[in-house]
Every structure is written in structure tokens, then in C-alpha cells.
Amino acid sequence: MRKLYVDGGELVRSFINAGLLSEITITVIPKLIGEGRSLFGGTRDVEMVLEECMHWEFGFVQSRYRMVYDP
Numbered sequence: 001m002r003k004l005y006v007d008g009g010e011l012v013r014s015f016i017n018a019g020l021l022s023e024i025t026i027t028v029i030p031k032l033i034g035e036g037r038s039l040f041g042g043t044r045d046v047e048m049v050l051e052e053c054m055h056w057e058f059g060f061v062q063s064r065y066r067m068v069y070d071p
Contacts, residue, residue, distance in 0.1 A: 009040055016043045019069045023051065030059045046070075 006015050015021050026039070048065035055061045 013040045013043050016040060016046060016067075021067050023064060023066050024048070025062060025064045028061045028063075030061075 006012055006021070012021075012024075047068040047070075049068060050063060051066050052064040053061065054063075
């Protein structure tokens with residue numbers, strides 16, 4: 001299995017839309033920003049299965065999901 005680090009909204013969105021990501025790691029940093037928007041905006045709906053979740057004393061939470069694409 002090869003691994004590739006993909007970062008940046010447009011690039012991640014294009015990989016999701018092409019069905020090229022097998023997993024995604026999302027780190028949550030606890031800060032309320034008032035108004036929200038979708039994480040990657042403009043992507044197709046993709047089912048995600050939680051594989052692992054870690055947390056740190058300073059409040060960060062990191063979750064790793066397996067991507068499940070509909071045919």
C-alpha cells in the first residue's frame with residue numbers, strides 16, 4: 001500500500017470527487033468560529049467509517065476514517 005499526504009481544500013475535494021482517498025484523518029482544534037461552512041465544500045456524499053480516535057490533554061482530537069464510496 002502506498003501513502004500520499006494530500007492537503008488543501010481544493011486538492012482534497014478533487015481527490016474525494018475522484019474516489020481516490022482510501023482514508024482521511026481529521027484533526028479538530030477546539031475553537032468556535034461563529035459561522036461554519038462545510039469542511040471541503042462541493043464534494044459528493046461519501047460514507048466514512050471511524051477507524052481510530054485519539055485525543056490530547058490540550059484539547060485536540062484526531063479521528064481517522066476509512067472512506068466508503070458508492071459505485
